[in-house]
Amino acid sequence: MHIGIDIDGVIANTFHLLVHELNAYFGVNHALEDIGDYDIYKVYGVAPEELKQFSLSKENILISGPGIIPGADFYLKLLVNTYEVSLISARPEKYFRLTEKWMEKYNIPYHRLILWGQHDKREVCVHLGVNLFVEDSLKNAIQLNACNIPVILFNAPYNQGNLPEKIWRCHSWPEIHQTIDQVAGLKK
Ligand SMILES: [Mg+2]
Incomplete structure (x- = not known):
């Protein structure tokens, strides 16, 4: 997956x-x-x-300058051992080196880092064959979901609202990890 x-x-x-x-x-x-x-x-x-x-x-x-969301490093280490993991951000490509350095600083592992430069991530996700996305923007989540990509929405004050099927709201990294394993189990 x-x-x-x-x-x-x-x-x-x-x-x-x-x-x-x-x-x-x-x-x-x-x-x-x-x-x-x-x-x-x-x-x-x-x-x-x-x-x-x-x-x-x-x-x-x-x-x-940002700190790390608690648990992200620990659970990313578990995820890269089991799944293919692509970090896909809307950040402009010119920040690739700074972003890479930040990931090194916090010991975040991944298989691929993509700074897509725009908020709409549908094209890159479909192209790469992404099966599940973890996102905090409700708009992005709904767009990806419309392309048959299930989404885990990391809860935040700015992404409240009802969710369609196959978008799951999670409140922490332990919960995200558990949900990923559940979705993977369904896909077997
Ligand atoms: Mg975001």
């Missing part, structure tokens, strides 16, 4: 850092828990030009 796994919000605790940096930059005090939309920037209500400036000045920090 071939598992695709997202990076930001699934392995890297990026949104925690993003909210912290946005708060400092724009002088406000939002909490991640209060942000109900995947497009976190909407909550800040600032002009696109200001956001562009923010992104340009903070992108390196947001790639290199």
Whole structure:
């Protein structure tokens, strides 16, 4: 079985850092828990030009600086022994080396690292023959599911809502691991 796994919000605790940096930059005090939309920037209500400036000045920090989601390293080590594991992120390709270094820093193993550069991951997943995807964006999850790829949605304040069949909400890495094994069992 071939598992695709997202990076930001699934392995890297990026949104925690993003909210912290946005708060400092724009002088406000939002909490991640209060942000109900995947497009976190909407909550800040600032002009696109200001956001562009923010992104340009903070992108390196947001790639290199996040902590790890608890358990991601431990369970990735188990997964790569049993399954084929591709990390597939919407990050731009230019951050490949920084992303690789971050993975080394946290001892994250994988078989393939793809920085796809866009949020729609359907084409690359179908091309690689991904059988199951772990994602934190509800929009991505629904898109992939429509291509017959079951999805594990890592629970977050910004991905709430009802889920169709074959998208399972998980709240932790132990639960993700258990669900992957269950799906693999069904596929045998
Ligand atoms: Mg993500």
